[in-house]
Amino acid sequence: MDLALTGRTAIVTGGSRGIGFAIAARLLAEGARVAICGRDTARLDAAAERLRASSGCEAGRAGEAVLAVAADTSVSADRDRLVEAALERFGRVDILVNNAGTHVRATVDDMTDAQLQGQLDDKLFGFLGMIRAVLPGMRARGDGRVVNIIGQATRHPHPDRLPSGIANAAAQAMSKALADALARENIRINTVCPQYIETDILAGVIAKEMADRNLDRASAASGFTRANVLGRLGTAEEVADLVAFLVSDRADHVSGSSVSIDGGYHRHVFG
Amino acid sequence: MDLSLSGKTAIVSNGCSPFGSAVAARLLQEGARVAIGGQDARALWGAIAALGAHGEARAIPMPEGDPAAGMPQMVRAAVVTFGAPDILVADVCAPLEGTLDAVPAERLAQYLRDGLVALWAFVQAGAAHMPKEGGGRIIVLVNAAGKIPSSDFLAAAVLGAAQHAFVKSVSDHFGPKGITVNAVCVGAAAPGPQARSIGAEPYLGRGLGQQESGWGTAPPLGRWCTPDQVADAVAFLASARAGFVTGANIDVDGGQQRMIF
Numbered sequence: 001m002d003l004a005l006t007g008r009t010a011i012v013t014g015g016s017r018g019i020g021f022a023i024a025a026r027l028l029a030e031g032a033r034v035a036i037c038g039r040d041t042a043r044l045d046a047a048a049e050r051l052r053a054s055s056g057c058e059a060g061r062a063g064e065a066v067l068a069v070a071a072d073t074s075v076s077a078d079r080d081r082l083v084e085a086a087l088e089r090f091g092r093v094d095i096l097v098n099n100a101g102t103h104v105r106a107t108v109d110d111m112t113d114a115q116l117q118g119q120l121d122d123k124l125f126g127f128l129g130m131i132r133a134v135l136p137g138m139r140a141r142g143d144g145r146v147v148n149i150i151g152q153a154t155r156h157p158h159p160d161r162l163p164s165g166i167a168n169a170a171a172q173a174m175s176k177a178l179a180d181a182l183a184r185e186n187i188r189i190n191t192v193c194p195q196y197i198e199t200d201i202l203a204g205v206i207a208k209e210m211a212d213r214n215l216d217r218a219s220a221a222s223g224f225t226r227a228n229v230l231g232r233l234g235t236a237e238e239v240a241d242l243v244a245f246l247v248s249d250r251a252d253h254v255s256g257s258s259v260s261i262d263g264g265y266h267r268h269v270f271g
Numbered sequence: 272m273d274l275s276l277s278g279k280t281a282i283v284s285n286g287c288s289p290f291g292s293a294v295a296a297r298l299l300q301e302g303a304r305v306a307i308g309g310q311d312a313r314a315l316w317g318a319i320a321a322l323g324a325h326g327e328a329r330a331i332p333m334p335e336g337d338p339a340a341g342m343p344q345m346v347r348a349a350v351v352t353f354g355a356p357d358i359l360v361a362d363v364c365a366p367l368e369g370t371l372d373a374v375p376a377e378r379l380a381q382y383l384r385d386g387l388v389a390l391w392a393f394v395q396a397g398a399a400h401m402p403k404e405g406g407g408r409i410i411v412l413v414n415a416a417g418k419i420p421s422s423d424f425l426a427a428a429v430l431g432a433a434q435h436a437f438v439k440s441v442s443d444h445f446g447p448k449g450i451t452v453n454a455v456c457v458g459a460a461a462p463g464p465q466a467r468s469i470g471a472e473p474y475l476g477r478g479l480g481q482q483e484s485g486w487g488t489a490p491p492l493g494r495w496c497t498p499d500q501v502a503d504a505v506a507f508l509a510s511a512r513a514g515f516v517t518g519a520n521i522d523v524d525g526g527q528q529r530m531i532f
Contacts, residue, residue, distance in 0.1 A: 270520065
């Protein structure tokens with residue numbers, strides 16, 4: 001399937017590892033030029049080198065097709081600097097993938113205000129701020145494609161996942177409202193909702209379960225694989241494939257859609 | 272993006288509909304072999320004539336009358352033709368227009384039989400032949416009315432909601448077998464009756480400014496759903512690329528549906 005992404009330009013936030021890295025690699029393999037950002041400079045630079053060396057990045061364009069910018073997208077000035085750097089390198093930003101942010105667990109008894117504020121800064125203000133930063137160019141061209149990566153703590157607001165559950169729900173509401181607001185300018189906004197993907201985040205959650213419940217790794221991990229009907233963990237590459245489809249020309253009538261990629265974990269009929 | 276559909280076998284329940292025909296064409300272009308069912312022999316052979324240019328397609332005529340009763344026979348014939356199906360695409364019936372007063376209960380019963388019982392029979396018969404090692408894909412086309420209730424399309428809304436429940440419940444059933452089940456939500460196509468219906472109600476659920484500007488008189492993207500757009504979403508969900516997506520929906524509706532989640 002030709003996604004018609006050759007020559008397109010993209011920003012993938014949180015692109016130095018995990019799902020974000022896989023998305024950047026997939027878009028690159030489809031012919032796009034990609035800017036990634038992250039907070040850890042060493043990890044970011046290493047990720048950029050891996051992308052440049054990847055099979056999807058042809059030798060002739062390796063130098064200019066990948067841009068790495070150290071930035072914290074919860075910080076307004078960093079967002080502006082990231083977008084300016086991408087515009088300077090690529091001339092425009094056709095695609096934005098808001099992925100930066102982590103998963104934070106806490107209950108009503110132990111959640112701190114700082115934990116919740118941090119999640120809102122990453123996933124609500126960070127995502128919204130990035131959309132606003134790339135919006136002028138998308139509006140001017142009458143074409144824009146945005147995917148927000150929002151975990152399933154939205155659909156399943158577990159008692160022990162308050163920070164992520166609250167922030168993700170806010171991000172979903174923001175995404176739908178902006179999809180409606182901007183569709184008439186041919187700017188499409190969709191959300192991809194992963195759960196139980198093999199990433200560093202999940203490895204950390206499994207380690208916490210092992211420590212909290214005094215379990216071996218297999219027992220701790222089974223708590224996740226048993227929670228979805230496919231009985232396995234997903235991969236970052238699978239999430240990347242879905243994102244690539246949604247930002248492509250092949251999905252040009254898809255906007256305001258919230259697509260689950262969770263092995264059947266969520267229990268909703270209409271999601 | 273390589274969808275790895277080459278050599279896969281698909282059954283499209285209704286290859287005579289615009290959406291079923293477009294899905295068949297897209298799967299053929301990606302290298303799959305496709306059997307299409309249909310009750311209208313003339314339309315079916317016409318569809319096959321058009322699809323032949325894209326790849327290996329076969330027409331599976333269904334007996335006239337109750338499509339639910341004809342599904343098992345159609346599936347058996349498709350299996351004889353191409354072997355076990357890897358992919359089932361259900362496009363069982365077009366949206367029925369009409370209000371509560373306009374649609375007699377008997378008509379609703381027939382509509383639900385055509386749209387829900389036939390879907391049930393198609394998936395039941397087709398999945399029984401899917402490879403035991405997993406990797407099967409079932410995709411159901413559900414009219415957008417299933418998420419966007421409309422008094423003008425009451426029966427379509429009821430059917431769509433039931434189809435969504437079917438998709439999610441059946442995805443639970445087939446997940447452990449390695450078969451994914453998903454829905455593609457089909458938006459209003461022009462110049463169909465649903466397009467007229469959207470334009471006829473610019474006020475509900477909208478603020479005053481939006482009411483005055485006619486904000487709600489067309490899909491937010493300002494264009495109508497086409498069969499090719501639906502076919503692209505189906506092809507993605509049918510592919511190896513979508514192996515961790517099950518019990519999910521992709522809305523190909525131009526942003527029309529209003530749910531957050």
